[in-house]
Amino acid sequence: MKKEYLPHIDILRTIAVFLVIFNHLNITLFSGGFIGVDIFFVISGYLITKNIQQEIQQNNFSLLVFYQRRVKRLAPAFFTVLTCCTLVFLQFSTPFELYAYFKSLIAATILSSNIYFWQSLNDYFSIDAHTTPLLHIWSLSLEEQFYLIWPVLLLFTIKLKFRIRLILFFLIFISSFLCSYYSANYNAIFAYYLLPTRFFEFMLGAFLIALPQRNFSTGIIISLTTFSLSILFIFSFVLTKDSTFPSYNALFVCCASAIYIYFSRIDEQKQIWQPILYLGKISYPMYLWHWPIIVAINVNSIALDTKVRIIVIITTIILSWLTYEKIEKPVKIYIKNHNDILKILFLIPSLVIIFISIIMVGFNRFQINTSRQPSPKQNSYECLDSGNNNLACLLGLKQSNTIDLLFVGDSHANAQSPIIDIFAKDMNISGYEFTQSTTIFLPDTNCIRTDKGSKNKDFYNNRFRNRNDLIQKTIKKNHYRFVVMGGYFTMDYCIYSNENQKNSSKAFNEGLERAINIIIKSGATPVIIQDNPQLHNININCNLRTNSPEKSCRYESNIHFITTKNWNNQLIYLKKKYPKLIIIDFNDIICPNNFCYSYINNIPLYRDSHHLTHEGAYEIGKRYLKIHGNPLKSYE
Incomplete structure (x- = not known):
């Protein structure tokens, strides 16, 4: 027919x-x-x-x-x-x-x-x-x-x-x-x-x-x-x-x-x-x-x-x-x-x-x-969204009677955990990673996701609040030497607010200062690990596909520093206000000589456009330790 x-x-x-x-x-x-x-x-x-x-x-x-x-x-x-x-x-x-x-x-x-x-x-x-x-x-x-x-x-x-x-x-x-x-x-x-x-x-x-x-x-x-x-x-x-x-x-x-x-x-x-x-x-x-x-x-x-x-x-x-x-x-x-x-x-x-x-x-x-090809499912991500009693979340020395360090934050912090692990091992201390996706440590702060349906927004906000409430209790209960905070600080994936502040940017800054004060009052040293640059028009495996990665697998570092200018100014302000605060900035490792690269030693640094790989973060930590020393030792 x-x-x-x-x-x-x-x-x-x-x-x-x-x-x-x-x-x-x-x-x-x-x-x-x-x-x-x-x-x-x-x-x-x-x-x-x-x-x-x-x-x-x-x-x-x-x-x-x-x-x-x-x-x-x-x-x-x-x-x-x-x-x-x-x-x-x-x-x-x-x-x-x-x-x-x-x-x-x-x-x-x-x-x-x-x-x-x-x-x-x-x-x-x-x-x-x-x-x-x-x-x-x-x-x-x-x-x-x-x-x-x-x-x-x-x-x-x-x-x-x-x-x-x-x-x-x-x-x-x-x-x-x-x-x-x-x-x-x-x-x-x-x-x-x-x-x-x-x-x-x-x-x-x-x-x-x-x-x-x-x-x-x-x-x-x-x-x-x-x-x-x-x-x-x-x-x-x-x-x-x-x-x-x-x-x-x-x-x-x-x-x-x-x-x-x-x-x-x-x-x-x-x-x-x-x-x-x-x-x-x-x-x-x-x-x-x-x-x-x-x-x-x-x-x-x-x-x-x-x-x-x-x-x-x-x-x-x-x-x-x-x-x-x-x-x-x-x-x-x-x-x-x-x-x-x-x-x-x-x-x-x-x-x-x-x-x-x-x-x-x-x-x-x-x-x-x-091969040395990094996989997105390598073990550096096993700790994400897990509890603080999970042995897979131990950092530094695996055999220790005391826990000296707590590492909190979101999936970016989780991806950076090998860096903190290297610093902890260098100091002969043990620590816990306690990370949850889309959860920067901002006590008493609401996080309304901008990418979720109306019903899901309440779910994710409650999840955000509950995790940060638990982190507060954990910090106050234990006597850590260091509390390290990591996260996707430059990404507005939430609209933040608190009881008295509806402006998202101000609520974020107030929450961060509240976190620093809680840490200091507990007797610990507050630490913020700077976020890594995002990739711009570069594939995560760029260096594995070209014979000249030094020319092909990079972008001008100004692109990164311009987009993070406000956050970097906020860090300068926090450092002046809280002299005890340690800031770990490894961006010079990724972005030397006015360019940001997608690899180090032919090892891809990223598993997607903004999360580090386990092996990439490990290489960053080793290089940072060699060039700058251990930042956690600065207040010993």
């Missing part, structure tokens, strides 16, 4: 794919461009339901044929991109990156990429999205899961009365939306990646099939088409990565998409539409190609300036054109036997990819274990 061509759908596909690409290129105006994925979901729900409904009415629908068509439509470009990505990233990826890549490749092949990334991201030591070539495949896996469920659901309900069927589907729609709304507030990663919270988006497209087909006046068509597209563009401008999503924001986006699909009409014969229509035809390979290209640029520390962005877009279009014309079209022509489709286009390439990937996962795991 020849399918009806719907040119206005290709227009919408073009808009959707460019929204996604502009978002991934970090074009500020399109901070919410990720809604392009949701537009695709609505399109899929509409087209799949439309085609199935027509075939059911003609008594010629077959699940097997349906899945064969899906494979024929999706597999050629999919496996082409996966093969090319593998060959390219094998050339310059580190063992740990390849280990993660081939695990994600297996997940993509077995249609569970969204589940894999949900599990990976649902861990503090999350993958770095900007260096994960197949991260975008999560949406394709989610669509394929919808394809597995929806046709079966339609078949099982086909004999029900129309009204009952509609009520059943509406209940499923409401359940999915409520799941999305709840999860977006309590488990945002689950909400973003999994089908239960996205099912309502596909169903909005499917519901269009139940609406009567009518001929609308030109005025209505133009008005509602303009209105729906305006809503989509507004949301692509105003939403950000911190917006509550999918939830009600996705509902608005999907409703606007559905309105466009139902009311829009395009005259495909007009020349003005031809380039846009063609881009819609190749939007699928464009979606597949654009992200690996961007990742390749990121991992090779190439800045995404205007020139590079234009090159990415042009390269994406060229590769997509080649994929569509030289692979997708020929496959449709030459593979006509339905019995060969699943075997040739899916089963054989899937088994080959899985077999090779299993071998490569094992090989690169061996490479990691026998």
Whole structure:
């Protein structure tokens, strides 16, 4: 059966794919461009339901044929991109990156990429999205899961009365939306990646099939088409990565998409539409190609300036054109036997990819274990969010009857723990690390996270307050010689306040002074360890990919010192007010000679753009001790 061509759908596909690409290129105006994925979901729900409904009415629908068509439509470009990505990233990826890549490749092949990334991201030591070539495949896996469920659901309900069927589907729609709304507030990663919270988006497209087909006046068509597209563009401008999503924001986006699909009409014969229509035809390979290209640029520390962005877009279009014309079209022509489709286009390439990937996962795991390549899950992070009785959190001497040092702070402090460990060992003392993510030690201070839903904000503030209350009690109860405070001091991830102060900056400074006073009153010496610089347009493994890292893996130190000027002035003020305060500043180790580097002694310093690695922090500590001596000895 020849399918009806719907040119206005290709227009919408073009808009959707460019929204996604502009978002991934970090074009500020399109901070919410990720809604392009949701537009695709609505399109899929509409087209799949439309085609199935027509075939059911003609008594010629077959699940097997349906899945064969899906494979024929999706597999050629999919496996082409996966093969090319593998060959390219094998050339310059580190063992740990390849280990993660081939695990994600297996997940993509077995249609569970969204589940894999949900599990990976649902861990503090999350993958770095900007260096994960197949991260975008999560949406394709989610669509394929919808394809597995929806046709079966339609078949099982086909004999029900129309009204009952509609009520059943509406209940499923409401359940999915409520799941999305709840999860977006309590488990945002689950909400973003999994089908239960996205099912309502596909169903909005499917519901269009139940609406009567009518001929609308030109005025209505133009008005509602303009209105729906305006809503989509507004949301692509105003939403950000911190917006509550999918939830009600996705509902608005999907409703606007559905309105466009139902009311829009395009005259495909007009020349003005031809380039846009063609881009819609190749939007699928464009979606597949654009992200690996961007990742390749990121991992090779190439800045995404205007020139590079234009090159990415042009390269994406060229590769997509080649994929569509030289692979997708020929496959449709030459593979006509339905019995060969699943075997040739899916089963054989899937088994080959899985077999090779299993071998490569094992090989690169061996490479990691026998090399100096730092892993994001090395043991310096085991103490994060743990209690103060965890032996893994001991610093300095491991055998001691007394604990002389307490190290508190957030995940940045946790990443710096090897530095404090070296200083403690040099002084022959023992200490505890007591760190918790997003928890700088600010007693009696509220921390309202700026990146959480309304319900989560209370949870994280209570968590912040409870940990800092416990630190206060611990300091007052014990007689430490030193209390070291570390943290992401220059990042406004919270809006701070206290009983008398609502200004965030002032509340932060008051909380920090309160912490210093508590430490001094306990008889301990307060210590602040300066935060490390952030990386700017440099990949964490830059030095492992180039023969001239001294030129490629650095940025001007002024960029760092300008952004931290206010914090450094605050430290100067605190040092004058509290002469007993020790400030450990190791930035000259990372930023010598007017440049900040991503490595020391060919060892990468960072596990992401702002957290140090265990081995990197250890090298910093050794070098600091050699150049400056032990700062903890300054008041002995």
